[in-house]
Amino acid sequence: MSDNCCSTTSAGSEVCELPSATIQHKSHSEVFCPECKQKGKVVQGQTVKALLSVSLRSIQDTDYYFCRTQSCPIVYYSADSKSVFTTSQLRERVYQKEPSADDVFVCYCFKHTVSEIRNASPESRVEMVNDINTGIQANQCACDLRNPQGSCCLGNVRGLMKQTEQVSAQS
Ligand SMILES: [Zn+2]
Numbered sequence: 761m762s763d764n765c766c767s768t769t770s771a772g773s774e775v776c777e778l779p780s781a782t783i784q785h786k787s788h789s790e791v792f793c794p795e796c797k798q799k800g801k802v803v804q805g806q807t808v809k810a811l812l813s814v815s816l817r818s819i820q821d822t823d824y825y826f827c828r829t830q831s832c833p834i835v836y837y838s839a840d841s842k843s844v845f846t847t848s849q850l851r852e853r854v855y856q857k858e859p860s861a862d863d864v865f866v867c868y869c870f871k872h873t874v875s876e877i878r879n880a881s882p883e884s885r886v887e888m889v890n891d892i893n894t895g896i897q898a899n900q901c902a903c904d905l906r907n908p909q910g911s912c913c914l915g916n917v918r919g920l921m922k923q924t925e926q927v928s929a930q931s
Pocket residue numbers: 793794795796797798827828829832833834
């Protein structure tokens with residue numbers, strides 16, 4: 761018997777069913793950032809640990825939420841707001857906080873920056889998305905450890921591409 765989840769089954773499925781990250785969403789829907797008062801998104805503990813540049817002794821054993829508000833300095837906060845971490849306490853610059861900065865990553869796993877995506881031709885944009893998808897399928901991504909938002913970058917990549925296309929269509 762093989763443990764390979766990608767081994768061909770009688771159904772002929774070649775799609776690898778990766779176990780999706782299991783985050784309990786029970787009471788997480790309405791937790792607001794103490795600074796900007798916007799609703800945050802719960803992240804896995806390993807994301808906060810991987811992204812912080814400060815001593816992890818200051819981390820609390822609780823759920824943390826990600827604040828995506830651009831003007832807000834807080835990146836992670838606990839539900840009781842007693843523990844917060846700001847952009848200066850992270851190892852990475854956060855795309856949501858600096859969406860216009862050329863050298864900030866949009867795709868943290870495969871290292872695609874804002875300027876790279878902006879300046880890419882329509883053809884190379886398609887290639888870039890395909891390449892990211894290929895990386896995901898090859899299990900080479902680590903969004904939970906690399907991307908400050910703790911989840912896949914593809915939505916942000918596609919969003920920025922769309923935005924760029926709209927701007928160039930207007931000019
Ligand atoms: Zn905030």
